[in-house]
Amino acid sequence: MNKALELAYKYKNEIVNFMSKLIKAKSYSGQEKEVVQVIKAEMEKVGFDEIKIDGLGNIIGKIGNGKYKIAMDAHIDTVDVGNEKLWEKDPFSGDFDEKWVYGRGASDQKAGMCSMVYGAKILKKLGLFDDFTLYITGTVMEEDCDGLCWRYIVEKEHLKPDFVVITEPTSLNIYRGHRGRIEFRIRTTGLSAHASAPERGVNAIYKMAKIINEIEKLNERLKSDSFLGKGTIVVSQIFFKSPSHNAVPDECEIQIDRRITEGETKETVFAEIKDVFKKAGVEDAEIIELEYKKPSYTGEIFPTEKYFPVWTFPEDSFIVQAAKKITSMFLAKNLS
Numbered sequence: 001m002n003k004a005l006e007l008a009y010k011y012k013n014e015i016v017n018f019m020s021k022l023i024k025a026k027s028y029s030g031q032e033k034e035v036v037q038v039i040k041a042e043m044e045k046v047g048f049d050e051i052k053i054d055g056l057g058n059i060i061g062k063i064g065n066g067k068y069k070i071a072m073d074a075h076i077d078t079v080d081v082g083n084e085k086l087w088e089k090d091p092f093s094g095d096f097d098e099k100w101v102y103g104r105g106a107s108d109q110k111a112g113m114c115s116m117v118y119g120a121k122i123l124k125k126l127g128l129f130d131d132f133t134l135y136i137t138g139t140v141m142e143e144d145c146d147g148l149c150w151r152y153i154v155e156k157e158h159l160k161p162d163f164v165v166i167t168e169p170t171s172l173n174i175y176r177g178h179r180g181r182i183e184f185r186i187r188t189t190g191l192s193a194h195a196s197a198p199e200r201g202v203n204a205i206y207k208m209a210k211i212i213n214e215i216e217k218l219n220e221r222l223k224s225d226s227f228l229g230k231g232t233i234v235v236s237q238i239f240f241k242s243p244s245h246n247a248v249p250d251e252c253e254i255q256i257d258r259r260i261t262e263g264e265t266k267e268t269v270f271a272e273i274k275d276v277f278k279k280a281g282v283e284d285a286e287i288i289e290l291e292y293k294k295p296s297y298t299g300e301i302f303p304t305e306k307y308f309p310v311w312t313f314p315e316d317s318f319i320v321q322a323a324k325k326i327t328s329m330f331l332a333k334n335l336s
Helices: 002-010 012-024 033-046 106-125 148-155 204-221 266-280 318-335
Strands: 050-053 059-063 068-075 132-139 163-166 180-189 232-241 251-260 286-289
Touching (some): 002 106, 012 033, 033 050, 180 204
Antiparallel strands (some): 050 059, 059 132, 180 251, 232 251
16 A cells, blocks of 8 residues: 555655646547547556547546456546636636646546556556456546446447446545436426416416426425435426527426435335325326437437436445545545
């Protein structure tokens, strides 16, 4: 452990400069080509045995050729910056000081990518590779569609690791499970009429407003799990159709982000939504299931249902216990 830390400090400048380059490479979902090239160059410099960019654009670095397959993953896409005026620094400057590297994706999840590449270098330097093969993956489009990238790797690249470590930021805590998620839309339809005579039409937005009100109430009564916590539901976007700005709208849709906890499924979620329609008095509303079909930066389209079930590992599982042991050793060394 001490030798690994010594090497980490020895490579500090290289690590920081790599991190800075990762942030400078803007990589919104579906636009990750530049950052993939940055990672590829660093993997070559560090000495990975094999480096591959798959059809979707994920980068996969390999070291070793042992029996057990271990994958460590970081998604390398980011969300937008939002209002740039609220940023204290240019979100793509890659500026750094003695304590921090600044910019969009610094925490989520380019630091994970940076740590994995140099962690692999340290493992190799110390000769700690045993009977396992290590895959370091930089995955694309995760912010848009959580499970798309790894579904592609499993189904198209036929890479099925024995163990996977995800480097999402956890403040160095060990997470052995995660709530699931489903995205869908709700649609209401009405009848258009001139805005000067709204009584002649049926306003689709007014119908949707009743549903939105019931969804807000639903969020307060969703079930909770002792380990994963409570499910949530959010109206995240709203859309409408209308012949003009002075007409009664005849269609309205809302986007729903529903986080699901243990014991909840797509079927239970949709049953709750149908009950919402009943409570709102809008039983002709529709649930629209969503499929992600956006092209990756390579042009590949890999249709994926926007439903990702709950997952958990038992606390006594081998990988969880191994992670706890290593984390305890690391913290003991650094706090002593």
